[in-house]
Amino acid sequence: MSLASLQFLTALLIVATAFPYLPGLRWRQATLAICNAGFVYLLIPNGASWLALGAFLASGYLTYLLLRKWPSRILLSIYLFLLVTTFLIIRKYEIVTMYLPESTLALAVSIVGLSYMLFRQIQFLVDAFEDQIDQASWWGYLNYQLNLFTLLSGPIQRYQDFQEQWNRLDIVLDDRHALRMAYFRLLMGLIKMTIIATLFQSIYQRSAEALSLPAGSAAQLAPISAIGHFFSVFYSYPLYLYLNFSGYCDIVIAGALLVGLILPENFDRPYLARNVIDYWTRWHRTLGFWIRDYLFLPLYKTIAERWPKRAESLAFLCYFFAFFVAGIWHGPTLNFVIYGLLQAVGVSAAKLWERHLLKRRGRVGLKEYLQSPKIRASAIAGTLHFECFSLLFFPADVPTTLHMLRTVWRSVI
Amino acid sequence: MNIVRGQLQDVFRDVFSDPALVLNDGMTAEDIEGWDSITHINLIIAIEKRMGVKFATAEISRLKEDSSSVGDLVELVAGKLKSSK
Numbered sequence: 001m002s003l004a005s006l007q008f009l010t011a012l013l014i015v016a017t018a019f020p021y022l023p024g025l026r027w028r029q030a031t032l033a034i035c036n037a038g039f040v041y042l043l044i045p046n047g048a049s050w051l052a053l054g055a056f057l058a059s060g061y062l063t064y065l066l067l068r069k070w071p072s073r074i075l076l077s078i079y080l081f082l083l084v085t086t087f088l089i090i091r092k093y094e095i096v097t098m099y100l101p102e103s104t105l106a107l108a109v110s111i112v113g114l115s116y117m118l119f120r121q122i123q124f125l126v127d128a129f130e131d132q133i134d135q136a137s138w139w140g141y142l143n144y145q146l147n148l149f150t151l152l153s154g155p156i157q158r159y160q161d162f163q164e165q166w167n168r169l170d171i172v173l174d175d176r177h178a179l180r181m182a183y184f185r186l187l188m189g190l191i192k193m194t195i196i197a198t199l200f201q202s203i204y205q206r207s208a209e210a211l212s213l214p215a216g217s218a219a220q221l222a223p224i225s226a227i228g229h230f231f232s233v234f235y236s237y238p239l240y241l242y243l244n245f246s247g248y249c250d251i252v253i254a255g256a257l258l259v260g261l262i263l264p265e266n267f268d269r270p271y272l273a274r275n276v277i278d279y280w281t282r283w284h285r286t287l288g289f290w291i292r293d294y295l296f297l298p299l300y301k302t303i304a305e306r307w308p309k310r311a312e313s314l315a316f317l318c319y320f321f322a323f324f325v326a327g328i329w330h331g332p333t334l335n336f337v338i339y340g341l342l343q344a345v346g347v348s349a350a351k352l353w354e355r356h357l358l359k360r361r362g363r364v365g366l367k368e369y370l371q372s373p374k375i376r377a378s379a380i381a382g383t384l385h386f387e388c389f390s391l392l393f394f395p396a397d398v399p400t401t402l403h404m405l406r407t408v409w410r411s412v413i
Numbered sequence: 414m415n416i417v418r419g420q421l422q423d424v425f426r427d428v429f430s431d432p433a434l435v436l437n438d439g440m441t442a443e444d445i446e447g448w449d450s451i452t453h454i455n456l457i458i459a460i461e462k463r464m465g466v467k468f469a470t471a472e473i474s475r476l477k478e479d480s481s482s483v484g485d486l487v488e489l490v491a492g493k494l495k496s497s498k
Binding site (some may be wrong): 126127130131132158160277289292293294296297298300301304305311312315351358363366367 | 446447449450451453454455457458469470471472473474477
């Protein structure tokens with residue numbers, strides 16, 4: 001079921017209208033739980049997928065209970081290894097499927113939102129192991145993992161934040177203005193996702209198809225037409241992706257507010273970032289923060305504690321590892337690896353440039369540099385174009401993208 | 414609290430190589446030049462060593478949030494020292 005579908009919106013409006021009149025926490029929790037269960041029911045296609053989802057959820061909660069009783073790093077590590085391996089098998093990553101028999105791969109297991117569920121599970125268990133979670137009930141945990149507002153594509157919310165809201169489910173929009181603004185955001189999200197994003201998607205598809213014609217017919221493209229299609233692909237896909245994803249986030253954040261849940265924001269004008277480090281604090285923020293907190297920081301901390309003198313240089317290895325994982329998390333194909341590694345190159349370049357400026361100009365000089373409007377404008381334009389270039393690899397496999405680039409090259413030269 | 418703040422100020426001065434740095438509770442990462450993810454971890458490691466405390470991943474993350482201030486750090490460290498006694 002799409003979040004922009006009439007069925008979803010009708011159900012949301014009915015529940016949101018009834019929500020303030022529900023008598024007490026238990027009724028509110030039960031209503032949301034029924035909605036979550038109904039949403040999942042519509043999305044799970046077969047018995048094998050139900051079994052896999054059940055095993056995923058039950059094993060996570062069981063491990064939580066065991067960790068509370070025996071906080072063992074070995075237990076946590078073994079479980080996380082098995083969890084990630086299972087994820088790689090279900091999502092058919094070649095790194096594991098090449099070792100598996102055909103019969104295992106023939107199982108049609110499909111769980112929507114599994115990538116997000118995986119990150120929530122890791123966060124939940126690491127935080128539980130480190131004693132950062134108060135008593136988590138099976139009921140609360142299930143609704144956290146299957147929360148219809150975050151199930152499909154995030155935002156990735158911390159268990160602690162969800163738990164706090166779930167145990168109150170107060171009316172968070174306490175005046176008419178706040179309520180109107182939530183409905184307005186819902187409407188804007190719908191418009192962004194279904195009209196504007198769709199427009200840019202069709203522009204992208206038309207140009208991508210023109211550039212994907214077989215080599216023999218590529219000569220038919222006039223240079224000006226090839227360049228036009230290239231720029232159309234170059235700019236329209238990033239616009240489509242932003243409008244589609246941020247529109248989706250507008251819908252779920254506003255929808256969740258109507259039923260007493262406050263979700264974290266996922267976007268903050270990403271195409272105005274002044275470098276790639278800044279970009280990842282603005283684009284898909286909850287993913288960027290998850291990668292930073294649960295991959296980059298522990299890895300860098302371990303390195304900095306063991307080899308403090310070499311930590312600064314080794315930080316770049318951590319960037320590449322973290323963004324490699326961020327890349328393959330999006331999908332099992334090479335194009336996502338390239339996308340992730342390009343982000344690591346961008347982050348490393350930004351960090352090296354900052355160090356160079358600091359060495360050459362000192363802290364005061366760096367501050368002046370950062371405050372210059374001309375430099376800021378150039379940095380924003382440079383970052384925007386770097387991200388547009390990276391996103392060339394996002395929607396299609398590598399041979400298709402390279403073929404499109406070759407088509408433009410052959411037509412122009 | 415004042416003793417903890419004073420000890421943290423020494424750690425901040427070492428990590429940020431700024432002997433004139435004066436901490437106050439309202440300060441955030443925005444107010445201190447060079448407080449990025451890497452310096453944040455260097456700061457955490459230095460505090461752990463100097464004060465004999467240990468931070469959880471979620472705590473390290475929360476301290477890096479935009480809304481987090483030096484006051485939150487002082488309070489967290491003071492709480493950890495109190496519970497370890």
